[in-house]
Amino acid sequence: MSIRGLAPVFTLEDARAAGLTRDQVYSLLERDEIERVGRGVYVCPEVLQPAFTALAVATAIREDATLCLTSALVHHDLSDAIPLASDIALPRGTHQPIGxxxxxxxxxxxAxxxxxxxxxxxxxxxxxAIYSAERSIVDTFRLMHQEGSDVAYEALRRWLRRRGNTPTGLLKVAGSFPKALPRxxxxxxxxL
Incomplete structure (x- = not known):
C-alpha cells in the first residue's frame, strides 16, 4: 500500500481509482501518512505549501476554485491583512462544497x-488558480462594501508603486466590470 500514485490532495474516489480500498486509506490515515482535511478529502503531509492548502483542497473538489479578494491581495503582496479564512471564488450558481x-x-x-x-x-x-493582482484590485473595488475602502485603496497604492504596472493594464481588466470602472x-x- 503506497501513496506514490496519488496527487498531493485527493478524494476517496481518487484513491479508489489509484487502486486503494477505503480500508487502506483509513490505515494510511491512522499511521499519519495522510491527513483528512475535509469530508472525503485527504492530503499528503508536508507536500503542499501551507498558504495554498485550503485552495488545493477546494480545487480537488471543485476544479474551478480560485483564490480571490483579500487572500489574493495577500498572495500578490498588496495587503498585510491576515485573513481568518481563504477567500475562494466559484462561478455563481455552482455548488459550494461543504465540510x-x-x-x-x-x-x-x-461570464x-x-x-x-x-x-x-x-x-x-x-x-x-489565483486571480491576478489586477483582477484582485478590481474585485476589491467592486465589492468595497464588503472588503472596505481602505483595503482597496492600499492595494491600489502598492500596485502602482511597482515597476511595470500601468493604469492602462488595470483599466483594461476593469473594463469588463462596468460598476467598478468609475470607482x-x-x-x-x-x-496619480
Whole structure:
C-alpha cells in the first residue's frame, strides 16, 4: 500500500481509482501518512505549501476554485491583512462544497469568472488558480462594501508603486466590470 500514485490532495474516489480500498486509506490515515482535511478529502503531509492548502483542497473538489479578494491581495503582496479564512471564488450558481474549514466562499458571475485567472504550483505538482493582482484590485473595488475602502485603496497604492504596472493594464481588466470602472478611474485620478 503506497501513496506514490496519488496527487498531493485527493478524494476517496481518487484513491479508489489509484487502486486503494477505503480500508487502506483509513490505515494510511491512522499511521499519519495522510491527513483528512475535509469530508472525503485527504492530503499528503508536508507536500503542499501551507498558504495554498485550503485552495488545493477546494480545487480537488471543485476544479474551478480560485483564490480571490483579500487572500489574493495577500498572495500578490498588496495587503498585510491576515485573513481568518481563504477567500475562494466559484462561478455563481455552482455548488459550494461543504465540510471545508478555513474557507470563505464567494460567488462570481460566470461570464467574468475566467478574467484574470492564473495558475500556480501549490507544491508536489498540485495546480491551483489565483486571480491576478489586477483582477484582485478590481474585485476589491467592486465589492468595497464588503472588503472596505481602505483595503482597496492600499492595494491600489502598492500596485502602482511597482515597476511595470500601468493604469492602462488595470483599466483594461476593469473594463469588463462596468460598476467598478468609475470607482477605479476616480481612485487613479486621486492617487496619480
Amino acid at each position: 471545508l474549514s478555513n474557507v470563505s466562499w464567494h460567488s462570481f458571475d460566470p 467574468t469568472f475566467p478574467i484574470g485567472r492564473e495558475h500556480a504550483d501549490a507544491g508536489g505538482g498540485a495546480k491551483v 477605479i478611474r476616480q481612485a487613479l485620478e486621486v492617487l
